[in-house]
Amino acid sequence: MIGWLTTATEQVADWLYPRMCPGCGQASDRPGRHLCWNCLSRVDLYSSGLCTLCGRFAEGQVTHAFICGTCKKAKPWFDRARAAGHFSGVLREQVHQFKYNQALWLKHDLADLLQGCLTAHFDSAAVDLVVPVPLHPVRQRERSYNQAALLAKELAQRIDRRYDGNALARVRTTGSQTLLDAAHRRANMLGAFSVRQPDWVRRRCVLLVDDVMTTGATLSECARMLKKAGARTVWAVTVGRGT
Numbered sequence: 001m002i003g004w005l006t007t008a009t010e011q012v013a014d015w016l017y018p019r020m021c022p023g024c025g026q027a028s029d030r031p032g033r034h035l036c037w038n039c040l041s042r043v044d045l046y047s048s049g050l051c052t053l054c055g056r057f058a059e060g061q062v063t064h065a066f067i068c069g070t071c072k073k074a075k076p077w078f079d080r081a082r083a084a085g086h087f088s089g090v091l092r093e094q095v096h097q098f099k100y101n102q103a104l105w106l107k108h109d110l111a112d113l114l115q116g117c118l119t120a121h122f123d124s125a126a127v128d129l130v131v132p133v134p135l136h137p138v139r140q141r142e143r144s145y146n147q148a149a150l151l152a153k154e155l156a157q158r159i160d161r162r163y164d165g166n167a168l169a170r171v172r173t174t175g176s177q178t179l180l181d182a183a184h185r186r187a188n189m190l191g192a193f194s195v196r197q198p199d200w201v202r203r204r205c206v207l208l209v210d211d212v213m214t215t216g217a218t219l220s221e222c223a224r225m226l227k228k229a230g231a232r233t234v235w236a237v238t239v240g241r242g243t
Contacts, residue, residue: 022097022106023090035094035109043113044086046241047120054216055082055121055241070182076216078223078234082121083213084113087240095211095240099147110239111154114209117237118159127235128204130156130163133222134193136170151239152209161207162200168222169196185217193222195229202230207237214242 023039156163
């Protein structure tokens with residue numbers, strides 16, 4: 001009954017106040033969503049030609065399984081990571097609005113992409129626990145929310161799996177990694193996280209969730225701590241993949 005009322009209320013609200021697409025600024029033609037079909041079609045989604053471990057896209061026709069050069073040099077701690085699409089264009093704008101400008105209404109659109117990525121590249125039935133990449137408490141107070149936590153919780157509800165926003169904690173600030181190369185990013189992230197609840201992690205398949213992956217240093221360090229605490233498998237999924 002509550003679900004029916006919620007749906008009916010949303011339909012009335014959409015009729016009175018049409019959802020505006022963040023990509024083109026026009027009224028969205030996707031029921032219950034803000035990104036319109038045309039802008040959604042312009043998102044560069046990843047499907048094949050990806051590194052077996054980190055999901056990095058390889059240019060050209062790649063039909064065989066491969067491990068990219070970065071993963072060969074420094075194998076990540078996660079067992080597999082995938083991103084829904086390339087972090088550019090309308091996808092980049094969506095994530096930036098959601099992450100920095102309080103555009104929390106984009107949560108469902110971004111969670112759609114995460115769920116699609118999970119379905120395409122993982123066995124969601126094998127996931128035991130969904131965990132977000134945490135923000136440092138100081139950063140979270142400044143922003144008032146953790147975008148990864150909002151996405152992880154939504155995704156966990158959709159796949160009917162336990163969500164734990166306290167499993168991991170960020171115990172050290174790391175500053176911006178924008179100007180750092182892969183090796184320095186890995187060094188910068190060492191010791192930045194701790195596992196608060198080892199009992200919930202031990203012998204489980206943990207799905208890490210974040211908004212964007214670049215080199216994978218943050219996800220790998222989170223996975224290292226989860227593995228150290230006894231996690232059996234650590235997968236990672238993000239909305240976008242930067243370069």
